[in-house]
Amino acid sequence: xxxxxxxxxxxxxxxxxxxxxxxxxxxxxxxxxxxxxxxxxxxxxxxxxxxxxxxxxxxxxxxxxxxxxxxxxxxxxxxxxxxxxxxxxxxxxxxxxxxxxxxxxxxxxxxxxxxxxxxxxxxxxxxxxxxxxxxxxxxxxxxxxxxxxxxxxxxxxxxxxxxxxxxxxxxxxxxxxxxxxxxxxxxxxxxxxxxxxxxxxxxxxxxxxxxxxxxxxxxxxxxxxxxxxxxxxxxxxxxxxxxxxxxxxxxxxxxxxxxxxxxxxxxxxxxxxxxxxxxxxxxxxxxxxxxx
Amino acid sequence: xxxxxxxxxxxxxxxxxxxxxxxxxxxxxxxxxxxxxxxxxxxxxxxxxxxxxxxxxxxxxxxxxxxxxxxxxxxxxxxxxxxxxxxxxxxxxxxxxxxxxxxxxxxxxxxxxxxxxxxxxxxxxxxxxxxxxxxxxxxxxxxxxxxxxxxxxxxxxxxxxxxxxxxxxxxxxxxxxxxxxxxxxxxxxxxxxxxxxx
Numbered sequence: 001x002x003x004x005x006x007x008x009x010x011x012x013x014x015x016x017x018x019x020x021x022x023x024x025x026x027x028x029x030x031x032x033x034x035x036x037x038x039x040x041x042x043x044x045x046x047x048x049x050x051x052x053x054x055x056x057x058x059x060x061x062x063x064x065x066x067x068x069x070x071x072x073x074x075x076x077x078x079x080x081x082x083x084x085x086x087x088x089x090x091x092x093x094x095x096x097x098x099x100x101x102x103x104x105x106x107x108x109x110x111x112x113x114x115x116x117x118x119x120x121x122x123x124x125x126x127x128x129x130x131x132x133x134x135x136x137x138x139x140x141x142x143x144x145x146x147x148x149x150x151x152x153x154x155x156x157x158x159x160x161x162x163x164x165x166x167x168x169x170x171x172x173x174x175x176x177x178x179x180x181x182x183x184x185x186x187x188x189x190x191x192x193x194x195x196x197x198x199x200x201x202x203x204x205x206x207x208x209x210x211x212x213x214x215x216x217x218x219x220x221x222x223x224x225x226x227x228x229x230x231x232x233x234x235x236x237x238x239x240x241x242x243x244x245x246x247x248x249x250x251x252x253x254x255x256x257x258x259x260x261x262x263x264x265x266x267x268x269x270x271x272x273x274x275x276x277x278x279x280x281x282x283x284x285x286x287x288x289x290x291x292x
Numbered sequence: 293x294x295x296x297x298x299x300x301x302x303x304x305x306x307x308x309x310x311x312x313x314x315x316x317x318x319x320x321x322x323x324x325x326x327x328x329x330x331x332x333x334x335x336x337x338x339x340x341x342x343x344x345x346x347x348x349x350x351x352x353x354x355x356x357x358x359x360x361x362x363x364x365x366x367x368x369x370x371x372x373x374x375x376x377x378x379x380x381x382x383x384x385x386x387x388x389x390x391x392x393x394x395x396x397x398x399x400x401x402x403x404x405x406x407x408x409x410x411x412x413x414x415x416x417x418x419x420x421x422x423x424x425x426x427x428x429x430x431x432x433x434x435x436x437x438x439x440x441x442x443x444x445x446x447x448x449x450x451x452x453x454x455x456x457x458x459x460x461x462x463x464x465x466x467x468x469x470x471x472x473x474x475x476x477x478x479x480x481x482x483x484x485x486x487x488x489x490x
Contacts, residue, residue, distance in 0.1 A: 033336055033339065033340065033342060033343055036334065036336075036342065036343075036351050036355065037348070037351045037352045037355060039333075039352070040333070040334060040355075048333060048334050049334065050334055050335075050336040051336075052336070052339060053336055053337060053339075053400060053431065054410075054430070054431050054432065054433055055400055055402045055410060055429075055430030055431055056409070056410035056428075056430050056431065056432045056433070057404075057407070057408075057409060057410060057428060057430075059479075059481060059482075059485065060481070060482060060483065062407065065402070065404050065430075066485060068433075068484075068485070068486065069336075070486075075489070077490040078490070080489030080490070081489070089330075090330040096360075096399065101360060102358070102360060103358075132358065133331065133332035133356060133357070133358060134329050134330070134331050134332070135329070135330050135332070136328050136329055136330070137328075149483055149484060157483055159483065159484035162489040163484070163486035163487060163488065163489055164476050164477055164486065164487040164488065164489050164490055165477065166433050166434075166473065166477040166478070166479065166486060166487065167339075167477070168436075168438070168471050168472065168473045168474065168477060169438050169469065169471060170469045170470070170471045173469065174469075177466075180347060180348050181343055181344075181348055183348070185348075186348060186349070189349075189352060190349065191349065192347070192349045193348060193349065196347050196348070198375070198376070222465070223463070223465065223466055224465035224466065225442075225465060225466060225468065225469040225470060226469075226470065227469075227470030227471070228464075228465065228468075228470065232464055232465070233464065233465075234463045234464050234465040234466075235462065235463065235464065241465070243464060243465035244465070248469060248470045248471045249471070250471045250472070250473075250474050250477075252477070253473075253474030253476055253477050254474075256476075256490035257490070258489040258490055261484065261486050263483070263484035263485065263486060265483060265484075268404050271404060272404065272405075278403055278404050278405035279401065279402070279403045279404075279405075279415070280401070280402050280403075280404060281397070281399040281400070281401050282337065282399060282400045282401075282402065282430075283335060283336070283337035283359045283398065283399045283400065284335070284336050284337065285332050285334060285335045286332070286333055286334035286335075287330030287331055287332045287333065288330060288331055288333045289329075289330050291331040291333075292333065
Protein backbone atom coordinates (compact mmCIF):
# COMPACT_ATOMS: atom_id res chain seq x y z
CA UNK A 1 0.00 0.00 0.00
CA UNK A 2 2.81 2.33 0.93
CA UNK A 3 4.51 1.50 -2.34
CA UNK A 4 1.38 2.20 -4.32
CA UNK A 5 0.94 5.48 -2.52
CA UNK A 6 4.50 6.46 -3.30
CA UNK A 7 4.23 5.51 -6.92
CA UNK A 8 1.02 7.44 -7.38
CA UNK A 9 2.41 10.38 -5.48
CA UNK A 10 5.54 10.28 -7.54
CA UNK A 11 3.61 10.17 -10.79
CA UNK A 12 1.44 13.07 -9.73
CA UNK A 13 4.46 15.04 -8.71
CA UNK A 14 6.25 14.33 -11.93
CA UNK A 15 3.20 15.20 -13.99
CA UNK A 16 2.73 18.47 -12.18
CA UNK A 17 6.40 19.24 -12.45
CA UNK A 18 6.35 18.71 -16.17
CA UNK A 19 3.31 20.93 -16.58
CA UNK A 20 4.79 23.70 -14.50
CA UNK A 21 8.17 23.51 -16.09
CA UNK A 22 6.81 23.52 -19.58
CA UNK A 23 4.88 26.58 -18.57
CA UNK A 24 7.93 28.66 -18.03
CA UNK A 25 10.79 26.98 -19.74
CA UNK A 26 11.80 24.26 -22.03
CA UNK A 27 14.12 22.91 -19.37
CA UNK A 28 13.74 21.24 -16.02
CA UNK A 29 15.74 23.04 -13.38
CA UNK A 30 18.26 20.49 -12.29
CA UNK A 31 20.62 22.36 -10.19
CA UNK A 32 23.53 22.81 -8.00
CA UNK A 33 23.09 20.73 -4.90
CA UNK A 34 19.55 20.03 -5.97
CA UNK A 35 19.38 16.53 -7.44
CA UNK A 36 22.84 15.85 -6.15
CA UNK A 37 23.32 12.30 -7.45
CA UNK A 38 21.48 9.99 -9.80
CA UNK A 39 20.24 7.82 -6.95
CA UNK A 40 19.05 10.75 -4.85
CA UNK A 41 17.27 12.30 -7.80
CA UNK A 42 15.47 9.10 -8.74
CA UNK A 43 14.26 8.00 -5.30
CA UNK A 44 10.49 7.74 -5.10
CA UNK A 45 10.66 10.18 -2.16
CA UNK A 46 13.33 12.84 -2.71
CA UNK A 47 13.54 14.08 0.86
CA UNK A 48 16.98 12.45 1.10
CA UNK A 49 18.30 15.13 -1.25
CA UNK A 50 19.55 18.18 0.68
CA UNK A 51 19.44 21.41 -1.31
CA UNK A 52 20.78 23.95 1.19
CA UNK A 53 21.89 24.46 4.79
CA UNK A 54 21.56 27.76 6.68
CA UNK A 55 22.92 28.91 10.04
CA UNK A 56 21.97 32.36 11.35
CA UNK A 57 21.08 34.22 14.56
CA UNK A 58 17.40 34.21 15.40
CA UNK A 59 15.73 37.37 14.07
CA UNK A 60 13.28 37.24 16.97
CA UNK A 61 15.33 36.09 19.97
CA UNK A 62 19.01 37.03 20.31
CA UNK A 63 19.53 34.15 22.70
CA UNK A 64 18.85 31.66 19.92
CA UNK A 65 20.40 30.53 16.67
CA UNK A 66 18.59 28.96 13.72
CA UNK A 67 19.66 25.90 11.78
CA UNK A 68 17.75 25.13 8.60
CA UNK A 69 18.01 22.25 6.15
CA UNK A 70 16.07 22.22 2.88
CA UNK A 71 15.37 18.92 1.12
CA UNK A 72 13.18 17.60 -1.71
CA UNK A 73 14.12 19.91 -4.56
CA UNK A 74 11.82 21.14 -7.31
CA UNK A 75 8.41 20.69 -5.71
CA UNK A 76 6.08 22.42 -8.18
CA UNK A 77 3.83 25.36 -7.35
CA UNK A 78 0.83 24.34 -5.31
CA UNK A 79 2.19 20.91 -4.47
CA UNK A 80 4.20 21.74 -1.36
CA UNK A 81 1.58 20.47 1.10
CA UNK A 82 1.33 17.21 -0.85
CA UNK A 83 4.97 16.27 -0.35
CA UNK A 84 6.14 14.47 2.78
CA UNK A 85 9.27 13.25 4.45
CA UNK A 86 10.53 9.69 3.99
CA UNK A 87 10.00 7.82 7.27
CA UNK A 88 12.92 5.47 6.58
CA UNK A 89 15.46 8.31 6.88
CA UNK A 90 17.39 10.15 9.59
CA UNK A 91 18.30 13.81 9.05
CA UNK A 92 21.09 15.29 11.10
CA UNK A 93 22.81 18.56 11.85
CA UNK A 94 26.29 17.51 12.91
CA UNK A 95 28.46 19.91 14.89
CA UNK A 96 32.16 19.97 15.66
CA UNK A 97 33.09 22.50 18.35
CA UNK A 98 36.32 24.45 18.07
CA UNK A 99 39.27 22.26 17.24
CA UNK A 100 37.68 18.92 18.08
CA UNK A 101 37.94 17.98 14.40
CA UNK A 102 34.93 15.69 14.37
CA UNK A 103 31.30 15.74 15.38
CA UNK A 104 30.75 16.10 19.12
CA UNK A 105 27.09 17.15 19.06
CA UNK A 106 24.13 16.23 16.89
CA UNK A 107 20.57 17.34 16.31
CA UNK A 108 18.57 14.60 14.61
CA UNK A 109 15.13 14.36 13.04
CA UNK A 110 13.05 11.33 12.27
CA UNK A 111 9.53 10.89 10.94
CA UNK A 112 6.62 8.55 11.39
CA UNK A 113 3.71 8.36 8.98
CA UNK A 114 3.58 9.04 5.27
CA UNK A 115 0.98 11.79 4.76
CA UNK A 116 -0.21 15.11 6.18
CA UNK A 117 -0.50 13.43 9.57
CA UNK A 118 3.24 12.86 9.75
CA UNK A 119 4.85 13.32 13.17
CA UNK A 120 8.39 14.62 13.25
CA UNK A 121 10.58 13.71 16.23
CA UNK A 122 13.53 15.82 17.31
CA UNK A 123 16.45 14.03 18.93
CA UNK A 124 19.04 16.05 20.86
CA UNK A 125 20.91 18.35 20.86
CA UNK A 126 23.18 15.71 22.38
CA UNK A 127 26.55 14.08 22.05
CA UNK A 128 26.40 11.53 19.23
CA UNK A 129 26.20 7.85 20.01
CA UNK A 130 28.76 7.25 17.28
CA UNK A 131 31.31 9.33 15.37
CA UNK A 132 31.25 8.57 11.66
CA UNK A 133 28.75 7.74 8.97
CA UNK A 134 26.73 4.97 10.62
CA UNK A 135 24.52 6.42 13.31
CA UNK A 136 21.76 5.74 15.79
CA UNK A 137 19.24 8.11 17.31
CA UNK A 138 20.16 9.96 20.51
CA UNK A 139 17.44 10.58 23.15
CA UNK A 140 14.34 12.37 21.92
CA UNK A 141 13.37 15.93 22.84
CA UNK A 142 9.80 15.79 21.59
CA UNK A 143 7.45 15.62 18.65
CA UNK A 144 5.95 18.13 16.23
CA UNK A 145 3.30 17.79 13.57
CA UNK A 146 3.97 18.22 9.85
CA UNK A 147 3.76 21.83 8.66
CA UNK A 148 3.31 23.18 12.19
CA UNK A 149 5.65 25.26 14.36
CA UNK A 150 6.12 23.91 17.88
CA UNK A 151 8.34 24.82 20.82
CA UNK A 152 9.56 21.80 22.77
CA UNK A 153 10.19 21.60 26.51
CA UNK A 154 13.94 22.15 26.04
CA UNK A 155 13.27 25.50 24.36
CA UNK A 156 13.94 24.31 20.82
CA UNK A 157 11.40 25.52 18.26
CA UNK A 158 10.84 23.20 15.31
CA UNK A 159 9.16 23.44 11.92
CA UNK A 160 9.02 20.70 9.31
CA UNK A 161 7.09 21.27 6.13
CA UNK A 162 6.94 22.94 2.70
CA UNK A 163 8.52 26.35 2.01
CA UNK A 164 9.50 28.38 -1.02
CA UNK A 165 13.01 27.48 -2.17
CA UNK A 166 15.13 30.56 -1.36
CA UNK A 167 18.16 29.53 -3.42
CA UNK A 168 18.90 31.83 -6.35
CA UNK A 169 21.13 30.83 -9.22
CA UNK A 170 21.04 30.92 -13.03
CA UNK A 171 21.18 27.18 -13.41
CA UNK A 172 20.52 27.12 -17.11
CA UNK A 173 23.46 29.37 -17.85
CA UNK A 174 25.64 27.24 -15.57
CA UNK A 175 24.64 24.05 -17.31
CA UNK A 176 25.31 25.62 -20.69
CA UNK A 177 29.02 25.43 -20.04
CA UNK A 178 29.30 22.61 -17.48
CA UNK A 179 26.78 20.03 -18.56
CA UNK A 180 28.17 17.33 -16.28
CA UNK A 181 26.46 18.96 -13.31
CA UNK A 182 23.07 18.52 -14.93
CA UNK A 183 21.53 15.34 -13.54
CA UNK A 184 19.78 14.55 -16.79
CA UNK A 185 23.10 14.07 -18.61
CA UNK A 186 23.69 10.88 -16.59
CA UNK A 187 21.91 7.57 -16.99
CA UNK A 188 22.93 5.79 -13.78
CA UNK A 189 24.68 6.36 -10.49
CA UNK A 190 27.96 5.20 -11.99
CA UNK A 191 27.64 6.95 -15.36
CA UNK A 192 30.56 9.37 -15.59
CA UNK A 193 28.90 11.34 -18.36
CA UNK A 194 30.82 13.31 -20.89
CA UNK A 195 30.45 16.95 -19.92
CA UNK A 196 32.86 17.34 -17.03
CA UNK A 197 35.24 19.60 -18.86
CA UNK A 198 34.32 23.24 -18.76
CA UNK A 199 33.87 24.19 -22.37
CA UNK A 200 37.07 25.84 -23.38
CA UNK A 201 37.75 25.80 -19.68
CA UNK A 202 41.49 25.55 -19.93
CA UNK A 203 41.47 28.62 -22.13
CA UNK A 204 38.86 30.64 -20.30
CA UNK A 205 41.22 32.96 -18.52
CA UNK A 206 42.69 36.25 -19.48
CA UNK A 207 45.37 36.09 -22.08
CA UNK A 208 43.86 33.01 -23.65
CA UNK A 209 43.71 32.76 -27.38
CA UNK A 210 40.85 31.28 -29.31
CA UNK A 211 40.54 29.78 -32.72
CA UNK A 212 37.96 32.39 -33.55
CA UNK A 213 38.31 35.70 -31.85
CA UNK A 214 35.31 37.93 -31.47
CA UNK A 215 31.86 37.87 -29.95
CA UNK A 216 29.92 35.25 -28.09
CA UNK A 217 27.79 35.03 -31.18
CA UNK A 218 30.81 34.04 -33.19
CA UNK A 219 31.92 31.69 -30.43
CA UNK A 220 28.74 30.11 -29.06
CA UNK A 221 30.67 27.58 -27.02
CA UNK A 222 32.48 30.20 -25.00
CA UNK A 223 31.47 29.95 -21.34
CA UNK A 224 29.41 32.83 -20.02
CA UNK A 225 26.64 33.63 -17.61
CA UNK A 226 23.83 35.81 -18.96
CA UNK A 227 22.78 39.39 -18.33
CA UNK A 228 25.92 41.36 -19.02
CA UNK A 229 25.92 44.86 -20.43
CA UNK A 230 26.58 44.98 -24.14
CA UNK A 231 30.26 45.28 -24.81
CA UNK A 232 31.36 43.38 -21.71
CA UNK A 233 34.12 40.98 -22.67
CA UNK A 234 35.65 38.10 -20.81
CA UNK A 235 38.94 39.94 -20.60
CA UNK A 236 40.53 43.00 -22.07
CA UNK A 237 43.16 40.92 -23.80
CA UNK A 238 43.31 40.67 -27.59
CA UNK A 239 41.09 37.87 -28.84
CA UNK A 240 38.71 38.07 -25.91
CA UNK A 241 35.04 37.32 -26.47
CA UNK A 242 31.84 39.14 -25.56
CA UNK A 243 29.77 37.96 -22.61
CA UNK A 244 26.13 36.96 -23.00
CA UNK A 245 23.63 39.79 -22.94
CA UNK A 246 20.43 37.74 -22.87
CA UNK A 247 18.33 37.88 -19.69
CA UNK A 248 19.47 35.71 -16.78
CA UNK A 249 17.01 33.37 -15.06
CA UNK A 250 16.48 32.90 -11.35
CA UNK A 251 15.34 29.41 -12.23
CA UNK A 252 13.90 28.26 -8.91
CA UNK A 253 11.87 31.41 -8.35
CA UNK A 254 10.76 31.66 -11.97
CA UNK A 255 9.58 28.08 -11.80
CA UNK A 256 7.79 28.61 -8.51
CA UNK A 257 9.60 25.71 -6.92
CA UNK A 258 9.37 24.67 -3.29
CA UNK A 259 11.30 22.47 -0.89
CA UNK A 260 10.60 20.65 2.34
CA UNK A 261 12.33 22.45 5.21
CA UNK A 262 13.52 21.49 8.63
CA UNK A 263 14.00 24.62 10.72
CA UNK A 264 15.18 24.37 14.33
CA UNK A 265 15.68 27.43 16.51
CA UNK A 266 17.97 26.48 19.37
CA UNK A 267 18.95 28.38 22.54
CA UNK A 268 22.63 29.18 22.14
CA UNK A 269 23.29 27.74 25.58
CA UNK A 270 22.23 24.28 24.40
CA UNK A 271 24.99 24.42 21.79
CA UNK A 272 27.76 25.69 24.05
CA UNK A 273 27.22 24.33 27.55
CA UNK A 274 29.67 21.50 28.16
CA UNK A 275 31.81 22.41 25.16
CA UNK A 276 35.11 24.27 25.14
CA UNK A 277 34.38 26.57 22.22
CA UNK A 278 31.43 28.59 20.86
CA UNK A 279 32.78 28.15 17.34
CA UNK A 280 30.65 25.58 15.56
CA UNK A 281 31.55 23.69 12.40
CA UNK A 282 28.28 22.45 10.97
CA UNK A 283 27.17 20.05 8.24
CA UNK A 284 23.97 18.25 7.44
CA UNK A 285 23.53 14.61 6.53
CA UNK A 286 20.80 12.18 5.59
CA UNK A 287 21.14 8.59 6.70
CA UNK A 288 19.05 5.67 5.51
CA UNK A 289 17.84 2.64 7.39
CA UNK A 290 18.21 0.63 4.19
CA UNK A 291 21.68 1.86 3.28
CA UNK A 292 20.51 3.22 -0.06
CA UNK B 293 48.25 33.75 10.50
CA UNK B 294 46.18 36.44 8.90
CA UNK B 295 46.94 34.87 5.54
CA UNK B 296 45.74 31.49 6.63
CA UNK B 297 42.53 32.88 7.98
CA UNK B 298 41.83 34.64 4.75
CA UNK B 299 42.69 31.62 2.74
CA UNK B 300 40.27 29.63 4.79
CA UNK B 301 37.70 32.22 4.13
CA UNK B 302 37.97 32.07 0.47
CA UNK B 303 37.87 28.39 0.31
CA UNK B 304 34.42 28.45 1.50
CA UNK B 305 33.53 30.37 -1.54
CA UNK B 306 33.68 27.21 -3.37
CA UNK B 307 33.05 27.64 -6.99
CA UNK B 308 34.92 26.03 -9.68
CA UNK B 309 34.43 24.64 -12.99
CA UNK B 310 36.33 21.59 -13.06
CA UNK B 311 38.12 20.10 -15.81
CA UNK B 312 39.68 17.96 -13.22
CA UNK B 313 40.83 14.45 -13.52
CA UNK B 314 41.21 12.72 -10.21
CA UNK B 315 38.29 11.28 -8.42
CA UNK B 316 37.60 7.71 -7.63
CA UNK B 317 34.25 7.05 -9.15
CA UNK B 318 32.31 4.44 -7.28
CA UNK B 319 29.12 2.57 -7.79
CA UNK B 320 28.79 0.66 -4.60
CA UNK B 321 26.12 -1.83 -3.74
CA UNK B 322 24.68 -0.67 -0.42
CA UNK B 323 24.74 -3.04 2.49
CA UNK B 324 21.67 -2.74 4.69
CA UNK B 325 22.61 -1.58 8.19
CA UNK B 326 21.77 -3.41 11.38
CA UNK B 327 18.37 -2.60 12.92
CA UNK B 328 18.38 0.84 14.47
CA UNK B 329 21.43 1.91 12.53
CA UNK B 330 21.33 4.44 9.73
CA UNK B 331 23.97 4.77 7.01
CA UNK B 332 24.89 8.16 5.57
CA UNK B 333 23.82 8.65 1.95
CA UNK B 334 23.86 12.45 1.63
CA UNK B 335 25.91 15.35 3.00
CA UNK B 336 25.77 19.07 2.44
CA UNK B 337 27.48 21.96 4.14
CA UNK B 338 29.04 24.83 2.18
CA UNK B 339 26.83 25.58 -0.80
CA UNK B 340 27.94 24.70 -4.31
CA UNK B 341 31.28 23.19 -3.37
CA UNK B 342 30.40 19.73 -4.63
CA UNK B 343 28.54 21.10 -7.60
CA UNK B 344 31.26 23.39 -8.81
CA UNK B 345 34.42 21.49 -8.12
CA UNK B 346 33.51 17.83 -8.05
CA UNK B 347 32.52 15.63 -10.95
CA UNK B 348 28.85 14.67 -10.70
CA UNK B 349 29.64 10.99 -10.54
CA UNK B 350 31.88 11.61 -7.51
CA UNK B 351 29.22 13.40 -5.46
CA UNK B 352 28.25 10.01 -4.06
CA UNK B 353 31.72 9.69 -2.56
CA UNK B 354 31.46 12.99 -0.71
CA UNK B 355 27.91 12.16 0.32
CA UNK B 356 29.10 9.02 2.08
CA UNK B 357 32.13 10.60 3.76
CA UNK B 358 32.75 12.77 6.78
CA UNK B 359 33.58 16.36 5.75
CA UNK B 360 36.96 16.06 7.43
CA UNK B 361 37.83 12.75 5.74
CA UNK B 362 37.07 13.38 2.08
CA UNK B 363 40.24 13.40 0.04
CA UNK B 364 38.25 13.09 -3.19
CA UNK B 365 36.59 16.46 -2.77
CA UNK B 366 39.77 18.01 -1.44
CA UNK B 367 41.72 16.84 -4.48
CA UNK B 368 39.09 17.84 -7.02
CA UNK B 369 38.85 21.38 -5.66
CA UNK B 370 42.50 21.80 -6.50
CA UNK B 371 42.57 20.01 -9.84
CA UNK B 372 39.45 21.74 -11.05
CA UNK B 373 40.84 25.13 -10.19
CA UNK B 374 44.26 24.30 -11.62
CA UNK B 375 42.64 23.63 -14.98
CA UNK B 376 41.25 27.15 -14.99
CA UNK B 377 44.01 29.06 -13.26
CA UNK B 378 47.15 26.99 -13.34
CA UNK B 379 49.81 27.64 -10.71
CA UNK B 380 52.04 30.41 -12.00
CA UNK B 381 55.57 30.30 -10.69
CA UNK B 382 56.40 33.64 -12.24
CA UNK B 383 53.85 35.54 -10.18
CA UNK B 384 53.81 33.01 -7.33
CA UNK B 385 50.13 32.13 -7.55
CA UNK B 386 48.46 28.81 -6.73
CA UNK B 387 44.72 29.40 -6.64
CA UNK B 388 43.87 25.71 -6.53
CA UNK B 389 45.92 25.10 -3.44
CA UNK B 390 44.53 28.22 -1.80
CA UNK B 391 40.92 27.27 -2.47
CA UNK B 392 41.43 23.70 -1.36
CA UNK B 393 42.93 25.04 1.84
CA UNK B 394 39.89 27.16 2.50
CA UNK B 395 37.16 24.75 1.50
CA UNK B 396 38.42 21.74 3.35
CA UNK B 397 37.16 20.49 5.75
CA UNK B 398 33.83 20.91 4.05
CA UNK B 399 31.73 22.51 6.80
CA UNK B 400 30.01 25.81 7.67
CA UNK B 401 31.64 27.74 10.51
CA UNK B 402 29.69 29.93 12.92
CA UNK B 403 30.89 31.64 16.10
CA UNK B 404 27.69 31.79 18.11
CA UNK B 405 29.29 33.90 20.83
CA UNK B 406 29.10 36.78 18.33
CA UNK B 407 26.02 38.97 18.31
CA UNK B 408 26.32 40.20 14.74
CA UNK B 409 24.43 38.85 11.78
CA UNK B 410 25.22 35.81 9.68
CA UNK B 411 27.32 36.10 6.54
CA UNK B 412 28.68 33.27 4.46
CA UNK B 413 32.41 32.93 5.24
CA UNK B 414 32.16 35.80 7.67
CA UNK B 415 33.98 33.92 10.39
CA UNK B 416 36.77 32.62 8.20
CA UNK B 417 37.38 36.04 6.64
CA UNK B 418 37.34 38.05 9.81
CA UNK B 419 34.12 39.73 8.68
CA UNK B 420 35.20 40.57 5.13
CA UNK B 421 32.03 39.07 3.62
CA UNK B 422 29.70 40.85 6.05
CA UNK B 423 28.30 44.32 5.40
CA UNK B 424 28.62 44.95 9.14
CA UNK B 425 31.94 43.14 9.46
CA UNK B 426 30.26 40.51 11.63
CA UNK B 427 32.34 37.44 12.38
CA UNK B 428 29.35 35.26 13.23
CA UNK B 429 29.75 33.46 9.91
CA UNK B 430 27.22 30.75 9.18
CA UNK B 431 24.97 31.38 6.20
CA UNK B 432 22.04 33.78 5.97
CA UNK B 433 19.11 32.96 3.71
CA UNK B 434 19.81 36.16 1.77
CA UNK B 435 23.52 35.54 1.24
CA UNK B 436 24.64 35.61 -2.39
CA UNK B 437 26.74 32.49 -2.00
CA UNK B 438 27.05 31.95 -5.73
CA UNK B 439 28.30 35.47 -6.33
CA UNK B 440 30.90 35.10 -3.59
CA UNK B 441 32.03 31.78 -5.00
CA UNK B 442 32.24 32.95 -8.60
CA UNK B 443 34.29 35.93 -7.55
CA UNK B 444 36.80 33.69 -5.82
CA UNK B 445 37.20 31.17 -8.62
CA UNK B 446 36.80 33.29 -11.74
CA UNK B 447 37.20 36.82 -10.49
CA UNK B 448 39.58 38.95 -8.54
CA UNK B 449 38.48 38.20 -4.98
CA UNK B 450 41.63 36.39 -3.91
CA UNK B 451 44.06 39.07 -5.02
CA UNK B 452 41.75 41.77 -3.67
CA UNK B 453 41.98 40.15 -0.26
CA UNK B 454 45.72 39.72 -0.70
CA UNK B 455 45.31 35.97 -0.49
CA UNK B 456 46.90 35.33 -3.83
CA UNK B 457 48.98 37.42 -6.22
CA UNK B 458 47.27 38.72 -9.35
CA UNK B 459 47.53 36.09 -12.09
CA UNK B 460 45.57 37.97 -14.76
CA UNK B 461 43.37 34.94 -15.37
CA UNK B 462 40.01 36.47 -14.43
CA UNK B 463 37.03 35.83 -16.68
CA UNK B 464 34.42 38.59 -16.52
CA UNK B 465 31.80 36.39 -18.18
CA UNK B 466 32.00 33.84 -15.36
CA UNK B 467 32.80 35.91 -12.29
CA UNK B 468 29.17 37.05 -11.87
CA UNK B 469 25.78 35.53 -12.67
CA UNK B 470 23.62 38.69 -12.53
CA UNK B 471 20.76 37.08 -10.58
CA UNK B 472 19.16 38.50 -7.42
CA UNK B 473 16.93 36.84 -4.86
CA UNK B 474 13.23 37.02 -5.74
CA UNK B 475 10.73 38.52 -3.26
CA UNK B 476 9.15 35.08 -2.92
CA UNK B 477 12.49 33.78 -1.70
CA UNK B 478 13.26 36.47 0.86
CA UNK B 479 12.97 35.24 4.44
CA UNK B 480 10.13 36.30 6.71
CA UNK B 481 10.43 38.12 10.03
CA UNK B 482 8.89 35.34 12.09
CA UNK B 483 9.64 31.67 12.61
CA UNK B 484 10.28 29.56 10.55
CA UNK B 485 11.71 32.51 8.57
CA UNK B 486 11.46 30.77 5.20
CA UNK B 487 8.80 32.08 2.84
CA UNK B 488 5.53 30.23 2.49
CA UNK B 489 5.44 27.87 -0.49
CA UNK B 490 4.43 28.92 -3.98
